[in-house]
Amino acid sequence: MALRGKRQAVMEIKLPKLGEGADSGVVVSLLVKEGDRVEKGQPVMELENEKAVASIPSPASGTVERVWVRVGDKVSVGQTLFTLADAQAAGSVAPTPRAAAAAPAPTPSASAPEPHAAAETYVVEAIAEQEAAEIEATVKPGLTPAASPSIRKIARELGIDLTKVRGSERGGRIVMADLRAYIQRL
Numbered sequence: 001m002a003l004r005g006k007r008q009a010v011m012e013i014k015l016p017k018l019g020e021g022a023d024s025g026v027v028v029s030l031l032v033k034e035g036d037r038v039e040k041g042q043p044v045m046e047l048e049n050e051k052a053v054a055s056i057p058s059p060a061s062g063t064v065e066r067v068w069v070r071v072g073d074k075v076s077v078g079q080t081l082f083t084l085a086d087a088q089a090a091g092s093v094a095p096t097p098r099a100a101a102a103a104p105a106p107t108p109s110a111s112a113p114e115p116h117a118a119a120e121t122y123v124v125e126a127i128a129e130q131e132a133a134e135i136e137a138t139v140k141p142g143l144t145p146a147a148s149p150s151i152r153k154i155a156r157e158l159g160i161d162l163t164k165v166r167g168s169e170r171g172g173r174i175v176m177a178d179l180r181a182y183i184q185r186l
Contacts, residue, residue, distance in 0.1 A: 011060055013082040015075050018049060024076040025049035027069050029144045032082070036064045044082060047075070048149055062086045071144075147174040155179060 018025065025047040032044045043055035044064075062084030069081050145162045147155070151174055155162050165182045167174035 009062070009086055010065065011062065011084045012080045013044070013058060013060075013084060015047075015056065015077050015079050015081055016059075017077050018047070018054070019051075022049045022051065024074060025054075027071050027073045027075060028053055030067065030069070030071060031055075032064050032067070034064050034067055038062060038064060038084070045069075046144070048152070050149065052148065053146065056081070058082075058084070060084060145174055146171055151176065151179060158183075 015025075017023075026049075028046040028048045030045050032038055032042075038044060038058045038061060040059065040061045041057050044058045045056045047054055047056055063086050064082055065085040066083040067081075068083070069075055069079075075081065145165065145167055146169075147162055147167070152162065154176075155165070160179070160182065162174060165174050165178055166172075168178050169175055
């Protein structure tokens with residue numbers, strides 16, 4: 001009975017099945033860090049495979065206790081990505097107040113929804129098709145802009161930093177026309 005107060009729900013978050021023919025990918029960006037609070041369904045990382053870049057959602061709510069992967073790592077289906085403390089999934093038991101006190105104290109920013117709070121707004125040059133209007137783009141520090149694997153490959157081969165290219169598609173996604181416009185402005 002002495003261990004009753006120290007019981008804590010811990011869950012390993014593993015890479016889910018990605019789809020037919022896709023069993024691995026490369027970590028493009030990590031959207032959470034140790035100490036962050038995540039909710040079920042919240043994207044925790046972006047993974048690039050041969051077909052696309054996909055957001056990987058958290059299957060449970062909890063606090064990120066440990067991050068097992070880094071940007072650039074190749075990960076396979078079933079590989080552990082994160083460990084969640086105080087995990088709240090279907091069938092999980094809520095930890096007692098003592099268990100929460102025994103856990104490492106999260107940073108003050110961990111209780112706030114960090115992804116939007118940390119975003120910075122920049123005014124960027126309008127691309128050729130939209131020269132009359134300035135566009136505000138939300139850029140998250142440390143995150144790679146959305147682009148297809150083929151666009152990433154071309155940019156990498158040409159030595160272009162995609163964070164400096166303004167994406168014209170929904171969500172700031174970079175397409176070939178954006179890459180061409182950037183090259184013409186150089």
